[in-house]
Structures are given as C-alpha cells and as structure tokens.
Amino acid sequence: MGMKKATYRSLCWLGSQQTYRVVLVAGSVFLFILSAVLLPFLLAADVSAFGRFPAGARVGRVYVGKLTKEEAVARCNGRLAEVASQPLVLKADYDTIPINAADIGLQIDYKRMVGQAYEKAWDVNIIERMARTLLNKPKAMSLPLVARYDEQKLKAAVKTAMGLINCTQRNAYVDVSSGAVKLMPGRDGRVAKFDQVLAEASKVLANGGRVVTVPVVTRTPAKAKEVKAQIVILVNLDEHTLSLYEGGNLLARYPVATGSKKYPTCIGEWKVVRGEKNPTWYNRGAAWSENMPWMMPPGPNNPLGTRAITINGGGVMIHGTNDTGSIGYSASHGCIRMRMPNVEQLFEYVYLGMPVYIIKKSGDPGFDCSKKAFWK
Secondary structure, eight states, X not given: OHHHHHHHHHHHHHHHHHHHHHHHHHHHHHHXXXXXXXXHHHHHHHHHHTTBOOTTEEETTEEOTTOBHHHHHHHHHHHSHHHHTOOEEEEETTEEEEEOGGGGTOEEOHHXXXXXXXXXXXXXXXXXXXXXXXXTOOOOEEEOOXXXXXXXXXXXXXXXXXXXXXXXXBOOEEEOTTSSOEEEOOBOEEEEOHHHHHHHHHHHHHTTOOEEEOOEEEEEOOSOOOOOOOEEEEEETTTTXXXXXXXXXXXXXXXXXEEOSSSOOOOEEEEEEEEEESOOEEOOOOGGGTTSOSEEOSSTTOTTTXXXXXXXXXXXXXXXXXXXXXXXXXXXXXXXXXXXXXXHHHHTTOOTTOEXXXXXXXXXXXXXXXXXXXXX
C-alpha cells in the first residue's frame, strides 16, 4: 500500500511539472510574438515623436503638447504677452511698490524657456517613454517662466524703492489732504536691507515670479493704531465750503465766506473752544472795525448773526451773517461766515473740543495732516 501511494504522488507531481512547463513556454512565445509586433510600433512612435513636446507638456501655463520647439516659442510669445508686461512688485507688509518691466529691461526669454522645457521633456529613458506610449499616460510637465533683465537697472530700481520700503513709525491720524475726511490707520516703522531685497528680487525673477516679499529686518510698532470716528468740521478755503463729517462719512456741506487776502483764515488743525447762541459782538480794535461801536448786543445788526462757534486758531469764528452776498468768496476778516439757517443747523452738532480742519485746497492742504498740531 505504501509503494502504490508513493508511485501515485510521483506521477501527479510529474504531470504538474509538465503543465507548468507548457504554460511557461506558451507564455514566452506569446510575449515574444507580442514584443516582436509592438516593439517596432513603439520604437516608430518614439522616433516620430522626437522633435516635439510630449502630450501634456506645459510651459509657463501654456499647453505645448505635440508642438515643435519653434511652434512652442510662437505660441508662448502670443499667449504670454500680457504676462510679459506685468510689473515686478515689491510687497512690504501692507504696501506694494511696483517696478515697471520696461524700467529694468524685463522680458520673457521664450527661446531659452522652451529649450529648457524640451530638454527636460526628453530626459526620460526610452523604456519609460515606450511604456507611457503603450499605456497612454504621458508625463505631464509645467515649467515656470524664464526671464531676462538688466541687472544694473534692477539694482537702481530696488535702490529707489528702498525709500518707500523703509519707513518711520506713524500713528493713526485724520487725513484731509484730498478735500475729504479719511481715517488713516497707524503704520509700523520698518527697516529692510538693500542687499537682501535685491537678492530676493533676483531669486523671484529666476523662478519666473513677479511678486517679491520684502525681508524686513526690524519693525517699530505704532503707538496709535486707529483713529476714533467722530463728528468733525472741514473747511476748504479754495472751494469756499464747510463740510460736516462723521468718521469718513459726509453728513452735510455748506457754502461759506472765508478770509480775504488781507485777513486770511488760518490754515491747520484746530478745535472748538466755545459755542454761543445769539452772541454779543465785541470790538477788538482792529483797523477794519475802528469806526464801529465797542460792542453790539444780539439782534439783526450783530455781525455774528444768531450763532458763533469759536476755535483756538487766532480767534477765528464760524458764525452767521446777514451779508449773504459774501458767501462763496474770500471776503471776511478771517472768520468763516455762513447763512443763518445753515449755521443754526451746524450748531446742533457742535461740541467742545470738536476738531476743525481748515485746508488751503484739495490736494494741497497747506499743512502735514499726519503730524500732531503744535498746540496739542
């Protein structure tokens, strides 16, 4: 019984070995035939593709698959024209300083860029290339822009930009230089080094970028970060207007008379120190009032009208007047005259310490709004 069992197992083993060999031989023959048919095809496909970009290739976000180098250069030149003219931007915290591309001779080097991309596209062994062709899985690529520029011009441009990058600490303030009220936030002082900024700009350009994050060495925090929104008065001497603002919002605007050339209205930042209903006018002994009484009680002949608002700037008042013909002109003795209904309406908003800004004209206020007033 033992011998018969052994003989049976030996015969089974021999049969399995024969089956394995048959399968192995058959598989080898099939692969040989398949390779003999496919290999020439794959080689022919690889040879025919040489000289063109593989499918899926992109240069600077432009699709160049199956194009020759010359065709790729032409396509990139056409589709990247807008990108080529974009400025180099130095970004320092919340400030951006643009540098025009033409000012530094900045251009996209299409020929070099496409050449580098083509070399990388074909830097794949033939086995991998044929395998990707067979499986229809091309190696996708997206290469950055290659720029050329004038190094000396870049250095000069960055040196100029340092005057805007490096800045002193500035506290929050009310800006009236434009002829409107704007609440300007505080700005930290910062210092950057020229060599570091230039190196970073060169690095960004080498990588095809246009935005440079400026490396800041030191910062000095602003003491006042924000300005509290409040109701203020803005007088524009050139336009002969008085505007009432709450924060940056215009509440009302009135025509006014302002000081003449001989008796100009004082320019600057001031505040309200007194407000009177039906005020009494007192003669201060000025040359223009030498023939007038020493005082005038409230009434229709009072030069101050029904309301008078005194500011701490040379005794200037904002007051009503019956001389409505002077409204819209530089005709007063330094004070700001308003029509009676207007000054009465304005008076309802006035409070002690209320800021009053008197500017020469829009765009040229006549004083530095960012600096604290001398009397503060």
